[in-house]
Each structure stands twice: as C-alpha cells, then as structure tokens.
Amino acid sequence: MRRTVAAVVALGLTLPVIGCDTQARREIEAEKKVTEQGPPPPERVAKGCRVEGRPPKIGIVPINLQALFFNQINSGAKMVAGQAGVETQIVNGEDDSTKQANAIDTMVADDYDAIIVDAVDTEGIKPAVRRADAAGIPVVAVDATVDDPAVATQVGTANAEGGKQIADALLEISGGEGDIGVVGALNSTVQNERQKGFTDRAAEGGMKIKNVVDGRNVQENAQTAAENLLTGAPDLPYAYATGEPALIGLAAAVGSQQRTEDLKVVGWDLSTQAVDGLRAGWIVGVVQQNTFRFGYEAMNAAIDLACGRDAPKDVPVPTQIVTPENVRSYLYYLEK
Numbered sequence: 341m342r343r344t345v346a347a348v349v350a351l352g353l354t355l356p357v358i359g360c361d362t363q364a365r366r367e368i369e370a371e372k373k374v375t376e377q378g379p380p381p382p383e384r385v386a387k388g389c390r391v392e393g394r395p396p397k398i399g400i401v402p403i404n405l406q407a408l409f410f411n412q413i414n415s416g417a418k419m420v421a422g423q424a425g426v427e428t429q430i431v432n433g434e435d436d437s438t439k440q441a442n443a444i445d446t447m448v449a450d451d452y453d454a455i456i457v458d459a460v461d462t463e464g465i466k467p468a469v470r471r472a473d474a475a476g477i478p479v480v481a482v483d484a485t486v487d488d489p490a491v492a493t494q495v496g497t498a499n500a501e502g503g504k505q506i507a508d509a510l511l512e513i514s515g516g517e518g519d520i521g522v523v524g525a526l527n528s529t530v531q532n533e534r535q536k537g538f539t540d541r542a543a544e545g546g547m548k549i550k551n552v553v554d555g556r557n558v559q560e561n562a563q564t565a566a567e568n569l570l571t572g573a574p575d576l577p578y579a580y581a582t583g584e585p586a587l588i589g590l591a592a593a594v595g596s597q598q599r600t601e602d603l604k605v606v607g608w609d610l611s612t613q614a615v616d617g618l619r620a621g622w623i624v625g626v627v628q629q630n631t632f633r634f635g636y637e638a639m640n641a642a643i644d645l646a647c648g649r650d651a652p653k654d655v656p657v658p659t660q661i662v663t664p665e666n667v668r669s670y671l672y673y674l675e676k
Contacts, residue, residue: 379672386649388643398426399456401456408609417639462530466486492641493652502608509625519547520576521552522539523582590607603622604622610674
C-alpha cells in the first residue's frame with residue numbers, strides 16, 4: 341500500500357513537469373517557425389533593364405558590416421536586386437565618413453549606375469553625393485537622412501519621432517518619475533536625433549536625464565561606456581540605448597553588474613541580447629525599424645533611377661515597438 345501511495349505522489353509531481361516541458365517545446369517550435377519564415381517579402385520588385393547592353397550596376401555603402409541592422413538592409417537590397425537581375429557591390433564604410441566618401445568616388449569612377457548609402461556623417465557625406473550627382477549617378481540615402489538636393493531618394497524612418505515614441509512607452513511604465521542614463525553614439529547623426537527626440541519627450545514628461553555616455557556605435561566601446569554609467573549611478577532605475585551596438589553593450593553591462601532586478605531598459609534595434617532581455621522582462625521596449633524593407637525600398641528606387649525612371653523623393657518606413665508581450669512575432673529580425 342505504501343508503494344502505491346508513493347507511486348501516486350511521484351506521478352502527481354511528474355505530471356506538472358511533463359506539462360511544462362510540453363508547453364516549452366510548443367513555444368520553442370512556434371518561435372522556430374516564425375524565425376524560419378523570415379521577413380515579409382517585398383511588396384514590389386522594380387523591373388530590371390539594360391544599361392549600355394548590360395544589367396545595371398548598383399553600389400551599396402553601409403555604415404558598417406558588424407551590426408545585424410546594416411546586414412539586414414543589405415539582405416533586403418540584395419533580394420530585390422537578385423529578382424530584378426541587377427549587379428550589386430557592397431563596400432564597408434567601417435564607421436568612417438571618409439571611407440564612405442572614397443567608396444562613392446570609386447563607384448563614380450567605375451561607372452556605377454546608382455549608389456545606395458547609409459551615411460555615418462550626414463553632413464560630411466554631402467560633397468561625395470554631389471560629385472556623384474554631377475556625374476549623372478543618382479544616390480539613394482537609406483536610414484540616415486542626408487538633407488541635400490543631390491540625394492535622389494531618401495528611404496528611412498523618423499528617428500526623432502521614434503525616440504519620442506519609446507519615451508512615451510517609458511513614461512507610461514515609470515509614471516513620469518525617475519532618472520535615466522543614456523548610452524548614445526555621438527558620432528552618429530541618426531542616433532543623435534533619436535537621443536534628442538527621447539530626452540526631450542522624457543524631460544517633458546517629468547523624468548530627468550542623469551547622464552549620457554558615448555559608445556561611438558561600436559559594441560565594445562558601448563559596453564565600456566555603459567559599465568562606467570552604471571558604476572557611477574548604482575541606483576539608476578532606467579536606461580536608454582540609441583542603437584544596436586549601444587543596446588548590446590548596455591545589456592552586457594546590466595548583466596555583469598547584476599542589475600536585471602532593479603533597472604529597466606529601453607532602446608533601439610533587436611539582437612539576440614535584446615530579445616533575451618525582453619524575455620526576462622528587464623528590457624521593456626525596443627524600437628524596431630523594418631530593416632529588410634529599408635533594403636527593399638532603397639534598391640527599388642535605385643533600380644528605377646538607374647533605368648531612367650522616376651522614383652519618390654521620400655520613402656518613409658514605419659517603426660514597430662517590440663515588448664516582452666509581442667517579441668515572439670519579431671524573431672525573424674535575428675536572422676541576417
């Protein structure tokens with residue numbers, strides 16, 4: 341009788357474990373399917389053409405090839421180019437405006453038919469863009485806004501508005517109280533816009549910007565800067581990261597300093613580290629740009645321009661706010 345009772349008790353303890361394992365397997369399988377499905381395909385693929393008897397040549401000059409963000413833009417662009425029969429060449433800007441300008445000049449000399457650039461420095465890139473335009477080669481600016489008449493098409497998001505949007509989300513969580521530390525990239529025009537949009541709105545809502553540190557859009561630098569930020573403010577309740585390297589660096593600092601229980605983080609751009617933080621609940625919101633669509637739209641515009649067709653002057657791409665509650669729906673952003 342005693343053995344029977346023990347067996348029943350053991351069975352009762354096992355059933356919940358089996359149930360939890362089954363649920364976990366279902367969740368893992370569902371997440372795997374979302375990731376494998378990948379991003380939504382392009383709604384439109386520009387019609388290819390022949391330029392002097394050959395396919396158009398389109399150059400792509402990203403900020404760097406380290407961040408998943410830029411690789412996804414490239415992937416979207418290459419997908420459209422492949423379907424349209426266009427030749428592409430990617431030259432790594434390496435977070436250096438001079439290298440980007442040199443890449444554009446080289447593409448002009450090599451008779452490219454259009455150029456896509458994500459500018460490190462939106463002011464510093466203008467002379468190279470104007471030289472390309474003067475040579476009859478249209479330039480499409482993606483992500484970073486290059487405010488110059490020589491830019492044929494601008495594809496991107498409203499960075500300041502996205503900063504305000506995530507600030508509103510944090511104000512709702514915080515009740516408009518508490519200090520905020522910021523991990524930025526002061527060499528990036530785009531991230532400075534995101535920083536200003538966020539800090540202005542957060543301050544209007546009653547929160548205080550405690551300190552801003554500069555990660556320079558490099559993950560290792562951002563982690564060091566974030567470590568210094570958290571060490572100097574051990575009671576800091578909230579932090580904001582203006583881009584993918586900044587958020588990854590901040591996440592590493594939060595983990596190393598064991599601040600996941602008392603610090604809430606918001607930021608930009610999904611990564612494995614950001615998703616882990618969202619699942620754990622200490623990252624409470626991430627502004628996600630539709631990186632693949634950036635690539636689709638930029639390449640469509642470049643193809644149209646290279647083929648002598650008109651393209652829109654401005655192509656806005658909306659942002660998405662990823663939270664612990666909806667993160668599963670955005671896991672395809674972890675794929676290049």
